[in-house]
Amino acid sequence: MSNVMLNQPDSYMEFLSEYHLCTLTTLRPDGRPHVVPVGVTVDAVEGVARIITRKSSRKVANVLAGDGEARVAVCQVDGGRWATLEGVAEVCTDAAAVEDAVARYGERYGRTPAPDPERVVIRISIERVMGHAVPPRPRVANAAA
Numbered sequence: 841m842s843n844v845m846l847n848q849p850d851s852y853m854e855f856l857s858e859y860h861l862c863t864l865t866t867l868r869p870d871g872r873p874h875v876v877p878v879g880v881t882v883d884a885v886e887g888v889a890r891i892i893t894r895k896s897s898r899k900v901a902n903v904l905a906g907d908g909e910a911r912v913a914v915c916q917v918d919g920g921r922w923a924t925l926e927g928v929a930e931v932c933t934d935a936a937a938v939e940d941a942v943a944r945y946g947e948r949y950g951r952t953p954a955p956d957p958e959r960v961v962i963r964i965s966i967e968r969v970m971g972h973a974v975p976p977r978p979r980v981a982n983a984a985a
Contacts, residue, residue, distance in 0.1 A: 843884075843885075843886075843887040843966075844887065844967065844968065845882070845883075845884040845885075845887045845966055845969065846884060846885070846887075848884070848969060849973075851973050851974055852923060852969075852973040853882075853884055855916070855918070855921055855923055855971075855973035856880075856882045856916065856973075857882075857948060859948070859949060860916050860917075860918055861877050861878070861879060861916075862877070862879070862880045862914050862915060862916040863875050863876065863877055863878065863914070863915050863916075864876055864877075864878045864880070864891060864912060864913075864914050864962070865912060865914075865915070866898075866902035866903060866910065866912050866929070867902060867906070867910070867911065867912075868905075869902070874898055874899065874902055876898075876899055878891045878893070878914070879891065879892070879945055879948070879949050880914050880916070881941065881944040881947075881948050882966075883944075887965065887966050888963055888965055888966060889914055889925050889927070889963075889964040889966060890941040890945075890961050890962070890964070891941075891961065891964075892938070892941050892942055892945055892960075892961055893959070893960060893961075893962060894956065894958045894959060894960070895933070895958050895959075895960045899962065900931055900960060900962065903929045903930065903931050904931055906928075906929070908928075908930070909928060910929045910930070911926070911927075911928060911929075912926070912927065912929040913925065914964065920972065921971075921972060921974065922972055923969070923970070923971035924969070924970045924971055925964065925966050925968075925969055926966070926967055926968040926969075926970075927964045927965045927966040927967040928964070928965050928967065929962050929963065929964045929965075930962075930963050930965075931960050931961070931962060931963075932960060932962075933961075937961050937963070938959050938960065938961055941961040941963075942959070
């Protein structure tokens, strides 16, 4: 599979590195969507997005219920700029993977979460990218006065 992240314009990647919360959409076992706010980091070279969370969370249960085929979407929006990343998610419990994801989160969000023995990583292999991330135009003062 090609890495769709490498074909994105710089403005798209810059948008995904700014401080914004995102939403993660997973599917419950009955097919209903479950949408929650999350912090996300994106590695364009690897073509993956990472979310740190607790292993007891509903989002982790939904990914695990997908049995290796859990389709998910991550969305970030700021005014008219938006980005959606779709792909297949897996839950990583490896200590090195968790440590790496926490470090990436710290870089993007400017704070490192306290250690948590229940922490895991939802790793999304990105398959589809959508959005509009052109930098916003400066506001012009109203000249009609």
